[in-house]
Amino acid sequence: MTALLKLYDYPLSGNCFKVRQMLSWLGVAYEAVPVDFYPGREHKSAAFLANVNPLGQLPVIDDDGFVLRDAQAILVYxxxxxxxxxxxxxNDAKLRGQVAMWLATADEITRTASAARLHDALGYHHLDIDACRSGARAVxxxxxxxxxxQASAGLRWLAxxxxxxIADLACFxxxxxxxxxxxxxxxFPALRHWVWDFRHLPGFIGMSGIFPAGPA
Structure with a gap:
């Protein structure tokens, strides 16, 4: 019998949200393994580094023994x-190339906007908040x-x-x-409109701070 996919998860992590949302949209059952990211910093514990992710980051999945880290890699998988x-x-080669490009952009968003959120919301005061915010605004x-x-060409999404x-989910x-x-x-009016559109997708589950849209 195939084991249930495990997701090492923290509810307030945007990167973990990406995986939860993808699993929901795909209808894949999973077992959430809570990780005390804050204030416990369990993701930096010796046990987590040795047995789950040596980089000390979330999310991580374990799919019947296949362990994969990094939110963008997990979305691809x-x-x-x-x-x-x-x-x-x-499957289209050009679309896949575009998706890959925006997945890399998602990493830059994590490096900047997510870091600014860690500074303000979770007390990561060692971060250079001015650099985080200016970097986020640039991306x-x-x-x-x-x-x-895209909108001028009648398109709504990144690819x-x-x-x-998954490019949109990774950046969202x-x-x-x-x-x-x-x-x-x-x-950033086009970006605000894209966020609105994404929140209105059928089956959007949301997370703390990003609630599903109500009826139109």
Missing amino acids: LASRHDAQHRWYP FRVLDDHLAE AGPEPT PYVALAGEGGISLDE
Whole structure:
């Protein structure tokens, strides 16, 4: 009997949210393994580093003995394995290239906007908050300009296809949570519209700070 997929999870992590949302959309049952990220810093414990992730980061999945870390890598894996329609990770070579490009951008969002949120919300005061916020605004400007160009071509999402992909899911949470790091989206209208569209997708589950949209 195949073991239930395990997700090493922290409810307030935007990166963990990405995986929970993908599992929900794909209809994949899983077992959440809570990790006391804050204040317990369990992800930095000797046991976690030795047995789960030597980098001391979340999320991590264990799929019947196959252990995979990094939120973006996990999204690729889950979509490749469980999405028979290839909606979330399209087969088209150009679309896949675009998705990969925006997955790398998601890492930059984590490095900047997520770090600003850690500083403000969880007391990570050793971080250079000015650098985090300026870096986040720079990457948000790239996203906003791109989404404005997409809209002018009649497209709503980061890749050039008609449907959202794992690229959108990878970039979404720490954009939507930017205010918790002292970063306003007021100057990024296309980005705000994209966040609104994403929150209105069928089956959106949300997390603390990013609630599912109500009826239109």
